[in-house]
Amino acid sequence: MADTWNPPEHPRLRDGDVLLRRHTAADLDAIVEQARDADSVRFTTVPTPYGRADAEGFVAGLGAAWERGEVAGWxxxxxxxxxxxxxxxxRExxxxxxxxxxxxxxxxxGVMTCAVRLALAWGFSDLGLxxxxxxxxxxxxxxWRVAEKCGFRREGEVRGLLVHRGERLDGWIGSLLAGELVR
Ligand SMILES: CC(C)(COP(=O)(O)OP(=O)(O)OC[C@H]1O[C@@H](n2cnc3c(N)ncnc32)[C@H](O)[C@@H]1OP(=O)(O)O)[C@@H](O)C(=O)NCCC(=O)NCCS
Incomplete structure (x- = not known):
């Protein structure tokens, strides 16, 4: 397998009421609102403070990363x-x-569990992960509950695993092999 994937057409993936699709300019305000939520700041690497230009950069960056075969984002x-x-x-x-x-x-x-299952199923089948x-x-x-419900095995707690806005945080890490996805 090459060092990046050969980007296929961006797929729309659906399970019931949950749809994975490309981001659009119409999502920008909602992206800003989400990025300012306390748990998003605590648990993700979103810039803080977060403004409309950050959301525009996020959407444009995801599109470019798809074309380079580096990130499949929905x-x-x-x-x-x-x-x-x-x-x-x-990750090579x-x-x-x-x-x-x-x-x-x-x-x-259960929305994110459903979304993660859709992304993982596509990654295993179409990217051959x-x-x-x-x-x-x-x-x-x-x-963790989302990951666990998808079948991930939590394998460790690693000191200083993650870097959030310049600060090292202890992290949990887990893995899922092709064939282990729980639907
Ligand atoms: C993590 C996140 C995406 C989960 O999305 P979601 O759609 O609510 O996930 P689901 O409903 O599929 O599952 C969430 C599970 O966690 C449980 N849960 C939610 N908050 C919890 C909490 N504070 N403590 C313990 N369990 C919690 C729910 O009960 C549910 O478990 P269950 O199915 O056994 O009832 C959402 O909480 C979020 O966006 N958090 C902030 C950003 C973030 O942390 N991203 C992940 C970075 S690794």
């Missing part, structure tokens, strides 16, 4: 409304890392 929609984002980041030699975040109003009803890593700040139980 907007997550539920009820016809933008609710968050999920992505698979290429057939593996990727999963990343995700959801607006507070959409949390707690051999495995996927998941990482989160220690204590991010909601993120």
């Amino acid at each position: 907007a997550v929609e539920t009820g016809g409304r933008f609710a968050g984002s999920v992505d698979l980041r290429w 030699a057939g593996w990727a890392e999963i990343g995700f975040g959801l607006a507070p109003w959409a949390r707690g009803r 051999a495995g996927v890593h998941w990482q989160a700040v220690v204590g991010n139980t909601a993120s």
